Amino acid sequence: MLDERPEFVREMGTCLTEDERRRANNLTWERDRRRFVVTRGRLRHFLGSRLGIPPSDIELEYGPHGKPRLSRRMPAQGLHFGVSRSGDLAVIALSDAREVGVDIEEVRPVAEADDIAALCFSVAEQESYHTLPPGERPDGFMRRWTRLEAISKALGCGLGDPIPPGVRDWSLHTFIPKVGYIGTVVVQS
Numbered sequence: 001m002l003d004e005r006p007e008f009v010r011e012m013g014t015c016l017t018e019d020e021r022r023r024a025n026n027l028t029w030e031r032d033r034r035r036f037v038v039t040r041g042r043l044r045h046f047l048g049s050r051l052g053i054p055p056s057d058i059e060l061e062y063g064p065h066g067k068p069r070l071s072r073r074m075p076a077q078g079l080h081f082g083v084s085r086s087g088d089l090a091v092i093a094l095s096d097a098r099e100v101g102v103d104i105e106e107v108r109p110v111a112e113a114d115d116i117a118a119l120c121f122s123v124a125e126q127e128s129y130h131t132l133p134p135g136e137r138p139d140g141f142m143r144r145w146t147r148l149e150a151i152s153k154a155l156g157c158g159l160g161d162p163i164p165p166g167v168r169d170w171s172l173h174t175f176i177p178k179v180g181y182i183g184t185v186v187v188q189s
């Protein structure tokens with residue numbers, strides 16, 4: 001949960017790097033700053049406790065499209081993680097030996113859902129989406145969307161990059177992190 005007490009947010013902020021603090025400070029809204037700081041602080045705490053080092057000693061590096069990963073200088077190179085935030089909630093997925101991706105979304109009607117489905121979903125997903133009764137469409141849309149995003153994020157793709165066909169057999173699990181939200185976590189088989 002991201003809307004934490006100010007003392008907790010301050011505590012999480014102490015383990016962030018200068019760059020991460022700058023990134024937080026560049027966010028316009030206090031709520032967004034708070035949510036970023038809590039997510040990144042929690043991530044550093046989880047990774048630090050797995051590696052047995054202080055959260056502030058965790059070094060991250062970034063892929064060409066911004067996917068964060070443990071720096072090559074860190075021990076436990078096999079440790080992978082994925083992060084997703086939506087509203088007042090974040091999910092962090094950790095995996096010991098396999099690439100992992102996660103995406104969560106608040107379930108809400110999206111005005112452009114049909115256009116996005118036509119652009120991004122596979123033919124089979126579009127067909128099954130369009131057979132849903134209107135009341136089930138927001139959930140059905142977000143379910144498919146989080147699947148797509150989780151796979152793209154596991155691969156570290158950029159927005160709109162095609163997903164290579166070989167990755168369709170990754171292990172996929174859809175879950176409800178909180179009432180009103182839906183998420184998918186995907187792990188390399």
Ligand SMILES: CC(C)(COP(=O)(O)OP(=O)(O)OC[C@H]1O[C@@H](n2cnc3c(N)ncnc32)[C@H](O)[C@@H]1OP(=O)(O)O)[C@@H](O)C(=O)NCCC(=O)NCCS
Binds near residue numbers: 067156
């Ligand atoms: C950049 C992107 C990953 C952000 O996703 P989002 O839903 O806005 O945000 P989320 O909260 O789910 O994820 C953000 C986290 O993902 C991670 N992330 C950022 N870029 C990433 C990338 N290219 N790959 C994987 N993870 C990434 C970071 O940990 C980030 O957390 P941070 O903001 O605390 O640093 C997303 O917009 C994107 O480019 N996805 C690629 C998939 C795609 O193209 N889908 C559309 C197909 S039509």
